[in-house]
Amino acid sequence: MDLDSLRIDLKGLKTGHTKLEFNLDDSYFKFVEATQINGGKVYVSLDIEKTADNNFFLNFYETGTVNIPCDICLDPMEQIIDTKQSLEVRFGIENQENDTLLTIPENDGILDVTWFIYEFLILVIPIRHVHKLGECNPAMIHTLEEYTANRYGEENEKEIDPRWAALSKLKE
Template sequence: MCDLEPFKIDLKALREGENLLRFALDDSFFEAIEAPEIHQGKLRVDLSVRRVASSFELDFHIEGYVHIPCDKCLDDMEQPILTDNRLVVKFGEETTEDDELVVVSEDEGVLDVSWFIYEFISLNIPIKHVHAPGNCNPAMVKMLEEYTATRSSEEEETVDPRWEALRKLKNKEKE
């Protein structure tokens, strides 16, 4: 199991200027944060934290791949990930999150970036993810083709009579 402690950044302890952090993510990371959609992957996260007084700019560079199911054949596929994201963090009364602004309680002063990293990875996955042509599971593709062929032939047999009447009118116009 992955230890998520390194992802908790003590902002008060960071020096002024740029601070560089690096994380290596694997399957245990996704297991530890109980990721709902991604369970496997291998990624590298380079995090630059630029501190100016009580304001922090976090620049994330994430590179690697995750395993996700193919929408067509349901076999796992390797999805490359390459993303750059930014967060602005400030100290405040209580911890809150907005789109790009995160306010961290000044008393605590700790920011856990593990879930932000997961979200950046998740948002980088295309909505439709399928294997490259020819790489899908052949047995599943064959079954899918058979099912869709059977289904479309059944649909042709049961045509609404109103559509049939329109088809006849259309054929008469051609004559």
């Protein structure tokens, strides 16, 4: 993938709509040094509307899959991506950013969307990511069960704080 194509010359765009398309692959995720995503294949469609007063409205449509580690077994798993995100850009004196408005220096006029695309992908990945039932690495599941059994075995039940024991009598 040509990562230079993610640097957009906003000053060079004509007033009206411009559509750009990107196919992201593992090389993109390596380039951005993605810590939460191991790779993937994502199609990005970027619609840019330039107004007569040099405001830019960018709509990102991202679809595909990314590879992330399972929270339980740590094996890679595919996560489906399908999102739409927006960003407004205008020219100013220096770089400024808030949630949806970005100001870039007019003398530069170049907007690098590399990191914005990655952030939009991260936003749609669920907080908890686990394989479907039965798809986790069986060896890791066995190891987890083994250590969990030792940790919460009968030994710990015998060492209950007397105050908690008194409270458990209330249940009866």
